Amino acid sequence: MALRKILTDEDPGLHKKCRPITAFNDRLFQLLDDMHETLSNADGVGLAAPQVGVLRRAVLVLETNVPEGEEPYVIELLNPEIIAAEGEQHEAEGCLSVPGEFGIVTRPAKVTVRAQDRSGNFFEVTGEGLTARCFCHEVDHLEGIVFTDKAERMLTEEEIKAMSGEDSSEEETD
DSSP states (O other), rough: OOOOEEEEEESGGGGGGOOOOOSHHHHHHHHHHHHHHHHHTEEEEEEEGGGGTBBBSEEEEEEEEOTOOOOOOEEEEEOOOOOOOOEEEEEEEEETTTOOEEEEEEEEEEEEEEEETTSSOOOEEEEHHHHHHHHHHHHHHHHHHHOHHHHHHOHHHHHHHHHTTSSTTTOOEO
C-alpha cells in the first residue's frame, strides 16, 4: 500500500466524468488498497478515485453508523449508482480536495446504492445520515462535481471556527 496525493479543486481532473471499471484485477486492488491508506491518513470519511488522479468509478465511504462498541468500517463501491433516496438533510459539508472550506449542502437523509465489490459482484447498501451524505458526495465526484458546485452557501471563517468548537460528528470531510 502507498499514500497517494489528494488533488485539490484547482486540478482539472476533479471536474471530469469518470469511466466505469471493467477490469477487476491486481491493478484495481492496488488502487483500492492505496485509497484505503490515503483515506485513513487524511482522517476523512470518503474518497473517490478522481481525488487521487484516477478517472475510474471507485469510491470508499467510512460507515460510521455502527452499534456501540463496534469500529467504523470502509465500504468499497465500484461503479456505484444511487438507486433510491428519501428524506432530506441540510448540513455543513467539506472535502479533502477543498481543504479548510465548508458549505451548506442539501442531500437525501437515506440513500441506497447499487455497486460492485472488488471481485465484480453486485450488491446494494443503504446508508443514513452522514453515510448517505457521503455516498452522494462521492458519487458526485465520479461525475466531475465538487461539493462547492452544489453548496447553497459557503461558511464564513467565523462559522467554521464555531463549528470546530462543537461536536463535529456530523461534518463531512470526504
